[in-house]
Amino acid sequence: MVIGGDAGGMSAAAQARRLDEDREIVVLEQGHDTSFSACGIPYWVGGLVGSREDLVARTPAEHRERGLVVHTATRAAGIDLDAGRVTSDDGRTFDYDTLLVATGGRPTRPPIEGLDAPGVFGVHRLDDGEALRAWIADLPAGAPAVVLGGGYIGLEMAEMLQVRGLDVTVVLADPLPMGLLDADMGERVCTAMRAQGMTVQTDQAVREVLRDADGTACGVRTDVGSYDARVVVLGLGMGPESRLAAEAGLGIGVTGGIDVDASMRSRTHHNVFAAGDCVQTYHRLTGEPAHVALGTHANKQGRVAGSVIAGRPARFAGVLGTALTKVGDLEIGRTGLCTSQAEAAGFAFRYDTVEATTRAGYYPGAEDIAVKLIAEQGSGRLLGAQVLGGSGAGKRIDVFATAIWSGMTADELAGADISYAPPFSPTYDAVSVAARVVSRPERG
Numbered sequence: 001m002v003i004g005g006d007a008g009g010m011s012a013a014a015q016a017r018r019l020d021e022d023r024e025i026v027v028l029e030q031g032h033d034t035s036f037s038a039c040g041i042p043y044w045v046g047g048l049v050g051s052r053e054d055l056v057a058r059t060p061a062e063h064r065e066r067g068l069v070v071h072t073a074t075r076a077a078g079i080d081l082d083a084g085r086v087t088s089d090d091g092r093t094f095d096y097d098t099l100l101v102a103t104g105g106r107p108t109r110p111p112i113e114g115l116d117a118p119g120v121f122g123v124h125r126l127d128d129g130e131a132l133r134a135w136i137a138d139l140p141a142g143a144p145a146v147v148l149g150g151g152y153i154g155l156e157m158a159e160m161l162q163v164r165g166l167d168v169t170v171v172l173a174d175p176l177p178m179g180l181l182d183a184d185m186g187e188r189v190c191t192a193m194r195a196q197g198m199t200v201q202t203d204q205a206v207r208e209v210l211r212d213a214d215g216t217a218c219g220v221r222t223d224v225g226s227y228d229a230r231v232v233v234l235g236l237g238m239g240p241e242s243r244l245a246a247e248a249g250l251g252i253g254v255t256g257g258i259d260v261d262a263s264m265r266s267r268t269h270h271n272v273f274a275a276g277d278c279v280q281t282y283h284r285l286t287g288e289p290a291h292v293a294l295g296t297h298a299n300k301q302g303r304v305a306g307s308v309i310a311g312r313p314a315r316f317a318g319v320l321g322t323a324l325t326k327v328g329d330l331e332i333g334r335t336g337l338c339t340s341q342a343e344a345a346g347f348a349f350r351y352d353t354v355e356a357t358t359r360a361g362y363y364p365g366a367e368d369i370a371v372k373l374i375a376e377q378g379s380g381r382l383l384g385a386q387v388l389g390g391s392g393a394g395k396r397i398d399v400f401a402t403a404i405w406s407g408m409t410a411d412e413l414a415g416a417d418i419s420y421a422p423p424f425s426p427t428y429d430a431v432s433v434a435a436r437v438v439s440r441p442e443r444g
Contacts, residue, residue, distance in 0.1 A: 008276025015306025046160025154235025
């Protein structure tokens with residue numbers, strides 16, 4: 001039995017089916033879509049993705065053709081762990097031998113007056129995207145839009161609303177966007193947003209969504225001021241949707257996610273597994289509990305769970321927090337620990353920031369790139385990296401992620417055989433330069 005028909009749940013179901021053709025596999029999905037890309041919703045809203053169907057990797061009908069029993073529009077309302085039974089909100093019951101909980105994430109919705117007003121939208125499910133698209137289709141060019149939050153979803157939605165011709169204001173409770181970047185790199189993001197034509201209001205927690213005489217959202221109010229809006233979009237982050245699991249008595253970790261081991265098995269109930277945004281995982285560098293809501297992890301975790309359920313050993317190897325996004329022409333990547341995280345984890349570390357270009361300086365289209373690299377003092381082990389720059393800059397973060405994942409030192413990365421050709425990098429790529437600089441002998 002699988003609760004949840006998106007990345008974690010369906011990757012587990014599909015993997016279990018590949019390895020065990022005879023097992024009955026039943027999926028309960030509260031919506032109408034399965035295996036859909038929530039990460040693509042901003043780009044669908046912005047018109048870069050043509051249709052809702054483009055964001056669905058595999059429909060319920062396609063899953064059924066592969067031997068899965070898929071019940072859509074069926075919300076799991078309760079789990080009886082002792083009886084091995086799930087009850088749906090329409091009163092039906094489903095017995096199971098093994099349960100996989102993949103209830104996903106829950107968008108952060110602080111207790112703000114007016115947050116439920118018409119004209120306020122989240123971007124969690126495809127229905128959310130469809131409703132937002134329909135709403136902004138009727139707005140005139142230049143109509144004011146407010147985005148609450150400056151994380152990945154907030155930045156992506158701000159850019160796409162601007163692409164749709166709206167006048168965008170981003171309101172942050174934090175001093176800078178992209179809180180998982182160091183402040184000096186976050187400042188660059190903020191500068192790029194303003195250069196793009198966005199208004200960025202920082203250090204302003206929203207107190208109220210303002211409403212007109214009809215009750216429709218018409219702005220937001222902070223402690224500093226008020227900002228007009230014909231549409232308000234929430235980008236305040238994502239927490240684990242673990243309430244169903246907690247009510248049933250499954251163990252919940254310190255992050256609020258379902259507590260599982262590396263095989264994605266519940267630590268409190270042997271025949272229950274969990275995968276995706278609803279689970280607590282661990283950081284590969286610190287070993288500490290972590291919650292990272294990302295489709296890559298959900299798919300990997302689901303595949304691990306499906307393998308173990310079908311009898312093949314597998315383990316999820318943790319996370320580094322690698323992420324990539326963009327705002328306008330600025331690509332933004334990060335992996336591992338930023339300096340505040342490294343300090344909180346007790347590392348003695350050093351860091352350096354290098355400025356370079358994405359291509360040979362003489363080659364057309366060369367753009368600026370900045371790389372901040374963090375390494376442990378003494379050992380030189382790489383701990384974290386942040387990359388900001390023009391076209392082609394962002395995916396360099398994967399080189400750092402691979403190096404950190406493998407336990408490489410800065411000196412080892414500096415000597416690695418990294419590709420070179422003028423259309424793609426200078427002779428010494430920013431990756432190599434940053435590694436060489438941070439690996440220099442420490443002066444004392």
